[in-house]
Amino acid sequence: MGSFDFDVIARSLGYLFREGMVFTLTLTALAAVGGIVFGTLLAMMRLSSFKWLSLAATGYVNLMRSIPLLLVIFWFYFLVPYIGAWLTGAARPIHVGAFASSVITFTMFEAAYYSEIMRAGIQSIPRGQVWAGYALGLNYWQTMGTVVLPQAFRNMIPILLTQTIILFQDTSLVYVLSITDFLGAASKVAQRDSRLVEMYLFAALVYFIVSFGLSLLVKRLQQKIAIVR
Amino acid sequence: MRKLSLAVLAAAFVAAPAIAQDSPTLKKIKDSGTVTIGHRDSSLPFSYYDDKQQVVGYAIDICMHVVDAIKAELKMPNLKVAFNPVTSATRIPLIANGTIDLECGSTTNNVARQQQVGFTNTYFVTANRYVAKKSSNIKSLADLKGKTVVSTAGTTNIKWLTEENAKANMGMSILTAKDHAEAFLMVETGRAVAFFMDDILLYGLVANSKAPGDFMVGSEAYSVEPYGAMMPRDDAGFRKVVDGATAKLYTSPAMAALYDKWFNKPVPPKGIALMVPMSPQLKRVLANPTSSGDPAVYQ
Amino acid sequence: MKYNWNWGILWQTSIDGQNTWIMMLIHGLGWTLFAALCAGVIALLLGSVIGVVRTTDHKWLVRLGNAYVELFRNIPLLVQLFLWFFVIPELLPKAFGSAIKQMPPPWGSFVPAVIGLGLFTAARVAEQVRAGIQSLPRGQRMAGTALGLTQAQTYRHVLLPMAFRIIMPPLTSETMNLIKNTSVALTIGLVELTAAARSMQEFTFQVFEAFTAATVIYIIVNLVVVNLLRWLEKSVAVPGFIGPAAVGGGGH
Structure with a gap:
C-alpha cells in the first residue's frame, strides 16, 4: 500500500465528524433512551403477576438475546416498512428511512439487554417499600413511578451507562447497510482513496477515546453514588 | 351557477x-x-x-x-x-x-x-468482464482455474460467476465483497486475482486507482447487461x-x-x-x- | 402485506448447482460453530492468564492486564476485525503480508476472524476470571500459603478450581455472545450462518424465508449450548457449595 498518508484524515475530518459521528451519537442517544424506556416496560411485564404478560416479555427478551445483532439489523431494515403497513392498514409498505429504521432496530434490540438490568434494579428494592406504597393508598403505577423505579434507575445508572457504551460500539454495525455512520464515513473515504490502514487505525483510535473516556466517567459516578448510599 | x-x-x-x-x-x-x-x-x-x-x-x-x-x-x-x-x-x-x-x-x-x-x-449497456493485475498474466477464463476471484454481493456478475464455476468445474474460490470499491481493493491488495464486474465500472475503478497502468480488463465479454x-x-x-x-x-x-x-x-x-x-x-x-x-x- | 411467501425454496437446489439452500445454511452454521470454537479456545486460555495476572501482586503485570482489557473492550468488534483483516497485513513485512492475504478462502478471512474474536473475547473472559478469583474469601489464599504452597500452586490447586466453577454462568453467556459475534466476520468475507442467509436472500429474493430459517437455527443452537453448559456446570459442582451467589461481592 506504499507509504502512509495521514493527511487523508485531516482532509476528511469535517465529513467524518459532522456527518458520521453526528449520526452515530444521535443514533446512540435515541436508541439508549428508547431502549431504557421499552426495557423498563419489559422488566415490569416480566415481574408482573399476569402470567401471559410475563411470558410474552420473557419470550421477547430471550429471542432478542439468542440471535446476532447483525441478523436483527437485516431483519428490521427489510421488515419494518411491512410492519408499518400492517399497523396503519396501508396496502403497500410504508416509507421508513435508513435513520428511523436504525433507531427502531437498536431500540428494540437493546431493550432486551436494558430490561435485564432494570429487572435486577427493581428486584433490588425491598418488597416492604412496595407494600408501604400500597398501604399509603398508591396504585401500581404510582408505586412504581414514585417509589420503585426512581430508586431502581438510580442504583442501576452505572450499569445502564456501561450498556450504553456497548450500544455506542454496536452502532458501527450499520456499516453493513452502507449507512454513513462514523465507521461508514471512514470506510467510504478509505475505499475511495485506498487508504484503509490510516482510516481504520484512526477510527479505532476515536472509538477507543470515546468509549474509554465514558467508562472512566462511569467509574467516577459509581464511586459518587456509592458514597451517597 | x-x-x-x-x-x-x-x-x-x-x-x-x-x-x-x-x-x-x-x-x-x-x-x-x-x-x-x-x-x-x-x-x-x-x-x-x-x-x-x-x-x-x-x-x-x-x-x-x-x-x-x-x-x-x-x-x-x-x-x-x-x-x-x-x-x-x-x-x-x-x-x-x-x-x-x-x-x-x-x-x-x-x-x-x-x-x-x-x-x-x-x-446504458455494458458487459460482464474481469479485471486483473497485468503482472498475474491472466489471458482468459481458463487461466483462472483454481484461483481466488472476487465479485460484489447481490450482482448478476457473482451469480454468473458462481454458476459458471459449478458448470465448468473451474474450482475457483469466490470471495464476496460488499461494494465495488471493496472488491477492486481485493485485487489491488492481492487478496484475489480477478474481479468480475460490468466492464464500464471496471474502467472507472482502474482509471481512478493509484496505478492504472498495473491493471488490465479481460478482452472476453461474458454477458450483456442493460442498466x-x-x-x-x-x-x-x-x-x-x-x-x-x-x-x-x-x-x-x-x-x-x-x-x-x-x-x-x-x-x-x-x-x-x-x-x-x-x-x-x-x-x-x-x-x-x-x-x-x-x-x-x-x- | 404484499410479499410472496415460498417456503419450498429451502429445499430447492442452490446457486452452486449441488446443495439445497437449507444445506447451504447448515454449512454456514458449521463455520459459525468452528470459528466460535477456535476463538473460544484462544479466549479461554489467554483470558484466564490475563485474569489471573490481574489478581497477583505484581504491579506492572496487573497494569499490563488492565491495559489489555481496556484496549480490547473499548474498540468495536467490527473495527477490530477490520484491523486484523485490512490493516495488520499491510504493516507486516511485504512477503509475510502477501502470504497472509493470499491464503485460500475461507482461511483468508477465517484466520483473522478467529484471532480478532479470540482476543476480543479474551478481554471479557479475563474480567470474569478476575471477578471470580476476587470473590473467593481471602482465607482461601492464606490457607494455601499456610499449607506451604507456592503462589502458582495456590492458584492451581486452591483458587482456580473454585473460581472457574463460580464463573460458569457468566462464561455460558460469553459463549453465547461469541457464537453470535462470529456473524460480524461476514464483513471480512467469512460465509458463516448469517452470511449464508444473506447470500440466499440475494440470489432468491426470498428475504424473509432466508432470515427466518437462520433465526430458527440460531435459537436451536442457543438452546442446545445453554443446556449443555448447564449440565456441565451441574456435573462439576462442588457439593454443598453455592457458587454463583458469591459473584458480585468482589466486583469493585
Missing part, C-alpha cells in the same frame, strides 16, 4: 388525488413531500460519492430529470429529494419494502429481477411518469451532452476522463427507449 361551481369544486377535489389514487408510490411521495432516491457508494460514473462526499453521476442526473417530471405531475415544485445509500445486496428489498422510490445506480435489468421490481428505460433505474413493481401510474420522463430525455439532444459529461469529459473525484464513446447498441436503445429485460434486444 351554484351547482356548477360545486361540480367544478368536486371535480377539482377528485382530480387532485386521482393521480395519487392509482399510484401508491406517487401518493406516498405526495403525502410525505419527499421522493427518496437510492444511490451507490462507488459505481463510477453512474452513482457515487465525489471528493466532497456529494452523490453524483450519470444515473443521478437522469433521475433528476425524473424528479422534475414527478414535481410537475404532482404540482409540487418544492418536493424534497432524500438520498438513501444502497448496496447491490440491499437495493432490491429496499425497493420492494418502500424505503426507496427510485434506485439510480448500475442495476442490470433482467427478467428474473422484474419478478421483484420494475425497471425504467435502459440508459435501468429501478422502481416499485406493479405501479402503472408511477411507471408512466418515470418512463415518460426518461424517454423524453433520451430522445432529446440534451442526452448526447449528458453522456459526454460523464463518459468523455473529466469526472470527479480525480478529474479523469473515461473516454468511452457511445456504443452503436446504446445509440439504438436511446433512440428507441425500451425497458425490456431480454438481453437479445441489446445485442
Whole structure:
C-alpha cells in the first residue's frame, strides 16, 4: 500500500465528524433512551403477576438475546416498512428511512439487554417499600413511578451507562447497510482513496477515546453514588 | 351557477388525488413531500460519492430529470429529494419494502429481477468482464482455474460467476465483497486475482486507482447487461411518469451532452476522463427507449 | 402485506448447482460453530492468564492486564476485525503480508476472524476470571500459603478450581455472545450462518424465508449450548457449595 498518508484524515475530518459521528451519537442517544424506556416496560411485564404478560416479555427478551445483532439489523431494515403497513392498514409498505429504521432496530434490540438490568434494579428494592406504597393508598403505577423505579434507575445508572457504551460500539454495525455512520464515513473515504490502514487505525483510535473516556466517567459516578448510599 | 361551481369544486377535489389514487408510490411521495432516491457508494460514473462526499453521476442526473417530471405531475415544485445509500445486496428489498422510490445506480435489468421490481428505460449497456493485475498474466477464463476471484454481493456478475464455476468445474474460490470499491481493493491488495464486474465500472475503478497502468480488463465479454433505474413493481401510474420522463430525455439532444459529461469529459473525484464513446447498441436503445429485460434486444 | 411467501425454496437446489439452500445454511452454521470454537479456545486460555495476572501482586503485570482489557473492550468488534483483516497485513513485512492475504478462502478471512474474536473475547473472559478469583474469601489464599504452597500452586490447586466453577454462568453467556459475534466476520468475507442467509436472500429474493430459517437455527443452537453448559456446570459442582451467589461481592 506504499507509504502512509495521514493527511487523508485531516482532509476528511469535517465529513467524518459532522456527518458520521453526528449520526452515530444521535443514533446512540435515541436508541439508549428508547431502549431504557421499552426495557423498563419489559422488566415490569416480566415481574408482573399476569402470567401471559410475563411470558410474552420473557419470550421477547430471550429471542432478542439468542440471535446476532447483525441478523436483527437485516431483519428490521427489510421488515419494518411491512410492519408499518400492517399497523396503519396501508396496502403497500410504508416509507421508513435508513435513520428511523436504525433507531427502531437498536431500540428494540437493546431493550432486551436494558430490561435485564432494570429487572435486577427493581428486584433490588425491598418488597416492604412496595407494600408501604400500597398501604399509603398508591396504585401500581404510582408505586412504581414514585417509589420503585426512581430508586431502581438510580442504583442501576452505572450499569445502564456501561450498556450504553456497548450500544455506542454496536452502532458501527450499520456499516453493513452502507449507512454513513462514523465507521461508514471512514470506510467510504478509505475505499475511495485506498487508504484503509490510516482510516481504520484512526477510527479505532476515536472509538477507543470515546468509549474509554465514558467508562472512566462511569467509574467516577459509581464511586459518587456509592458514597451517597 | 351554484351547482356548477360545486361540480367544478368536486371535480377539482377528485382530480387532485386521482393521480395519487392509482399510484401508491406517487401518493406516498405526495403525502410525505419527499421522493427518496437510492444511490451507490462507488459505481463510477453512474452513482457515487465525489471528493466532497456529494452523490453524483450519470444515473443521478437522469433521475433528476425524473424528479422534475414527478414535481410537475404532482404540482409540487418544492418536493424534497432524500438520498438513501444502497448496496447491490440491499437495493432490491429496499425497493420492494418502500424505503426507496427510485434506485439510480448500475442495476442490470433482467427478467428474473422484474419478478421483484420494475425497471425504467435502459440508459446504458455494458458487459460482464474481469479485471486483473497485468503482472498475474491472466489471458482468459481458463487461466483462472483454481484461483481466488472476487465479485460484489447481490450482482448478476457473482451469480454468473458462481454458476459458471459449478458448470465448468473451474474450482475457483469466490470471495464476496460488499461494494465495488471493496472488491477492486481485493485485487489491488492481492487478496484475489480477478474481479468480475460490468466492464464500464471496471474502467472507472482502474482509471481512478493509484496505478492504472498495473491493471488490465479481460478482452472476453461474458454477458450483456442493460442498466435501468429501478422502481416499485406493479405501479402503472408511477411507471408512466418515470418512463415518460426518461424517454423524453433520451430522445432529446440534451442526452448526447449528458453522456459526454460523464463518459468523455473529466469526472470527479480525480478529474479523469473515461473516454468511452457511445456504443452503436446504446445509440439504438436511446433512440428507441425500451425497458425490456431480454438481453437479445441489446445485442 | 404484499410479499410472496415460498417456503419450498429451502429445499430447492442452490446457486452452486449441488446443495439445497437449507444445506447451504447448515454449512454456514458449521463455520459459525468452528470459528466460535477456535476463538473460544484462544479466549479461554489467554483470558484466564490475563485474569489471573490481574489478581497477583505484581504491579506492572496487573497494569499490563488492565491495559489489555481496556484496549480490547473499548474498540468495536467490527473495527477490530477490520484491523486484523485490512490493516495488520499491510504493516507486516511485504512477503509475510502477501502470504497472509493470499491464503485460500475461507482461511483468508477465517484466520483473522478467529484471532480478532479470540482476543476480543479474551478481554471479557479475563474480567470474569478476575471477578471470580476476587470473590473467593481471602482465607482461601492464606490457607494455601499456610499449607506451604507456592503462589502458582495456590492458584492451581486452591483458587482456580473454585473460581472457574463460580464463573460458569457468566462464561455460558460469553459463549453465547461469541457464537453470535462470529456473524460480524461476514464483513471480512467469512460465509458463516448469517452470511449464508444473506447470500440466499440475494440470489432468491426470498428475504424473509432466508432470515427466518437462520433465526430458527440460531435459537436451536442457543438452546442446545445453554443446556449443555448447564449440565456441565451441574456435573462439576462442588457439593454443598453455592457458587454463583458469591459473584458480585468482589466486583469493585
